[in-house]
Each structure stands twice: as C-alpha cells, then as structure tokens.
Amino acid sequence: MKLEDFDYELPEELIAQIPLEDRTSSRLMVLDRETGEVSHNHFRDILGEFKAGDCLILNNTRVLPARLIGEKKATGGHAEVLLLKQTTTDEWETLVKPAKRVKVGTELTFGDGLLKAVCTGVLDHGGRIFKFDYEGIFIEILEQLGTMPLPPYIHEKLEDQERYQTVYSKELGSAAAPTAGLHFTEELLDAIRAKGVKVAFLTLHVGIGTFRPVNVENIEEHDMHAEFYHLSEETAQIIRDTQASGGNVISVGTTSTRTLETIAERHNGKIVADSGWTSIFIYPGFEYKAIDGMVTNFHLPKSTLVMMISALASRDMILNAYKIAVQEKYRFFSFGDAMFIRPKAQKGN
Template sequence: MDTKDFYFELPKELVAQDPLEDRASSRLLVMDRRSGRLTHRHFYEITDYFRPGDCLVLNDTKVIPARLLGCREGGGAKVELLLLKRETKDEWECLVRPGKKLREGARVEFGGGILRAEILRTAEDGSRVVRFFYEGIFEEVLDRLGEMPLPPYITHKLQDRSRYNTVYAKHDGSAAAPTAGLHWTKPLLERVEEMGVEIARLTLHVGLGTFRPVKAERLEEHHMHSEYYRIPKSEAEKMNRCKSKGGRLICTGTTSCRSIESAAEEDGRIPARSGWTDIFIYPGYRFRAMDGLITNFHLPESTLVMLVSAFAGREHILKAYAEAVRERYRFFSFGDAMLIL
C-alpha cells in the first residue's frame, strides 16, 4: 500500500492553534465503522454512546516541559534541545538545533548555566545522546527552564501549560500529548463511571515519531520509533473482565490503542505487561482487543491516519475527513474529536 493513498487536502485555517476554554465543548464526529455513517455531536454528549459494562481506556502519561532554549557554552550561538527519551539518570536522547554545529563534545547551557549539557554521540537517526549537569533535582530544573514541546504546526504561545496535558495525566515522560484525552473533564469521567463503565489506566510515553509523516513511499518500508508502555495488573484485569462479560474496550487515543494491541494475546486477553513497542498499525491489521476508538483528526500521510483507517476502513476515513473539512471541524492537537464504534 502506498503512503500517498492517505493524503488529503487540509486548509491551513482549520489547524487549531489554541485549546477551547471548555475541554468538553469540542465537536465530536461519530462514525459507525461498518456502514461509514456519520453523526455530528459535541464531546460532552459522548456518554450517549457508552453502555454499562464497557471499559474506557486512558493513557495517563504526562508531557514534560521538554523544550530547552539556550546557547553554546560561554554565551555563543543560540541552541534548542528537545528531550525525547531518558537513557540513564542524566543522559537523554534529544533532537537538537542547529544539528550541524552540535556534534560530539559540544557543550551548551541553559538559564545562564543553571543547566549545562554535553553532546556525547549522534544516533543513527540523527538525534543526539546528551549528558546534563546541574545541582538539585533534574525534574525541578526542567520545570523551571523548559517549555512545553508543542508541535510545529501550532504557532501560538500556550498561555496555560496544563492545557497540553490531560486532566488525568500522572506519569512524567512524554514529548507530546496523547491529544484525544485532552477533551475529557473530571465531571465527564465521573458521569461515565456512574453509568457502570469501568476506567482502565495505562501508560505509554509518547515520542515525536508517532506524529511524523511517513517518508517511505510504501507503508511496509516505514519503521516506527519505539515507545515505552506499561499496563499494570489491576488495569489489565479490568479490561479482561469487561471482555469476558461482553463489554467493549473503548480506547481514548491511538496511544492507548497501540498499548493494548501490543500487549494482547491472540485471543484478545490482555496481560499485565511493560516494555517497548514499535507496533505499526495500518490497513490489513487484525485488531485483537480494541472495540472502539476516540481520536482527534490527524496529519495527512501520518501513521495515525493509517491506524484509524485500519480500524474503520480507508475509504470511510477519507470520506469522514472530507466531511470534517466541509463542516469546518478543527484539526490536530487542539482540534475536535472523532468517535469510531
């Protein structure tokens, strides 16, 4: 299958630049994945589509202020580091700018020297492994100096850092938000539970590779970046109990989907599991566990468009996206949502 099969035209003005004041007031495009039928709703009405005995799956990762702006040591040229993955206590895999000047042995500083770093080596994909030097606790230094790593298509400055995290974010480690979860509010989650729906929480730390357009012409030639995930025993038991009683597993976001599909056995049972996943889901994939998906509207030719196409069918998804464009839905991280059942 060709990457170009997942291209669609998107007017730039439909890329959401700011989060809505009320998270749950986003629009919601509901799709019946078998017929392709579409219904226009709002996210606060999503409870109409849940049934007692269902299980809602959430990714409770937390985005860290992973973007660091500084300079070469001694007040030299400006530099930017984006933390991707922690290798050891003080060593991180990072994206760096300008890449040509930040080679092995280069030293940089942030906050006037409060945080310093040395480039240790260059990875195969061009990222750098960086060692940090500081006094105190790294997370506290990062919280003081770092910025939220908003995607490049968002050009507005985020006024409230918490809006790029879900209301249930718990475990630090992501370089990007699991954006489908940004629509949930605590009262809405409470309403779901009052309906007899269990909520299962897992963790997948989101890397930037998830959001990059696929550069290979053929899907089979693309390799996903690996991301760490963890499904605790208590949460796996909730999901398995749901399935055994005929309930549906409804994932909030493609990251929750990729986590349970990475862990699931052939019979759909989900064990408690942790590790790294590079699962790439595209049309032809057989879903083992997921029955429903809450997701945002994604970039053309991205692995996320391919995943939702695997679940609902490429033609259904492209028709739905064309409908969303006609109806002026808001796209990408701070945009509107889609429910596929």
C-alpha cells in the first residue's frame, strides 16, 4: 500500500488557526461507513447519534505547557526547549532550537532563574537531555513559565491556553492535545449521560511523534512512535458490559482508539484493565475488535491518522468525505471541525 494512496488536496486557508468560541458550534460531518453517505450538522447535534446502552470513551490526558524559552548562562543567547519525555525525577528528553549551539554542559536559565537546566546528553535524533534545578514543585513552575506546544501548522497565538485542553483533561503528560475531544463541553457530556450513554475515560499521553510524517513509500515499512496508555478496570468493565448488551463502543479520537485496539490485540479481543506502551499502526486491512464508531477531526494528508480511519470506513469513503469537506469549506486539523464515523446498522443504530 503506497503513501500516495492517502493524499488529498487541501487549500491552506482551510487549516483552522484559532478555536471557535463555543466548542460545540464546530461543524460535524457524519459518515455512514456502510453506504459512504455523508450528512452535515453541528457538533452539538452528535447527541442524536447515540442511543441508550452505548458508551463513549474519552482520553483524559492533559497537555503539558512544555515549550520553554531559556537564556544561555554563558552568552545570553536564547534557546527554545520542548519537553518530550521525563526520564528521571529531574531529567527530560527534549527538542532544542537552535540545537547545534547546545552542547553537553550548556547551562540555561528560565524566568530570571526560577528554573535552571544543564544539558547532560545528546540523543540519536538530535534532541538533548536536560537536568533541571529548581525550588518547589516542577509542574507548578512549568505552568507559570511554559506555553502550549501547538502543532507546527498553527501560526496564530493562542490567547486562552485552556482551549488546547479538553474540559475533562486530568492526567498531565501529553505533548499534544487529543483534539477530537476539544468539541465537548460539560453540558453536552451531561446530556449524553442523560440519554443513557455511559461516559468513561482512559489515558494515552500523546507524544510529539504524532506530527512526524510518514517518510516511506510503502506504508507497511513505517516505524510507528510509541505512546504510554492506561485503562482502568472501571472503564474496562463499562466497555465489556456495553459489548455484552449489544451497545456501541464509541471512541473519541485516534488516541482512545489506539489504546482500545492495542489492548484488544494483546488480550485476544478482550478489553481488560491494562497499562503500557503502544506503537500500534492501524491501516486498511486491520480488523477493529474494540470500537464500533469514532469521533475524530480531519487529519493531515498522507498521515497515519488518515490511514487509521481508512481502516474503519474505507480509503475510498474517507477520501470522498474529505473531498466533500474541502468543497464545503470545513475547518481542518486541531482547531477544526469534526467527523463522526457511524457504527454499522446491525449494532442497533
């Protein structure tokens, strides 16, 4: 299967640069994965897609304000540091700009010395390891000094940092938001619950690798990045009960989907409480075992995320839906509009 098979034309002006004031006012394309037909609504109308007995699974990860602007102690020059992964209590793997000027032993200060760091290692991919020095609680200092590491295709300043968090975000650890969840409000979730739908949570910490492009012509040769996940027994039981009663399991976003399908793959199709690292790569030919439908945003051309949803519907259906979305001037990517890939009819919809 070739990379070009997942390409589509996207005018740059359709890439959403800022979030809408009302989260639920974004547009919603509903795709019937049996017929390929699409319909157009607003996100608040997604309530009509659920029935009593279904469950909705959301990723409660919270994005770290992981972008720091530091000053080199020796020269006064500036350096941008993006935290990627905590390796020990005070050491982090990072990306640095300009990296070539940051060598082992380079000292940086942030916020007039509120936070200090020294480079202790160089990574194979060009990143750096920093050991941080501070007084107090690191996360509180990070929330004071850091900013959101917005995706590279967003060029506008984000005025309200919380608009790059879901309203139910809880577990700090992501380098990027699970953006399909940005459309939900507490009021909409309450209305979904009132309809008899179980709302449950899992955690997958989104890594910066989510923005890494596929660089191989044959997609089966792509090396997928790994991300940490956790699924509680409470959520696992809700999913098992839903499956046993004939309800639909609806995942919100590709991150929730990755987690559930990873667990199903590892446990012979059964959903159980589990934690670990996943590097699952889902593309056409993959047989979904855990989910019946998915809420998702519109993804980058030739991305692994387009490949994932093309395995749930079909490549032709997805690319046709994307063509219609472009024609109808939907807003694309993180702050853009949403798509609901509807469960098959025999599940009860």
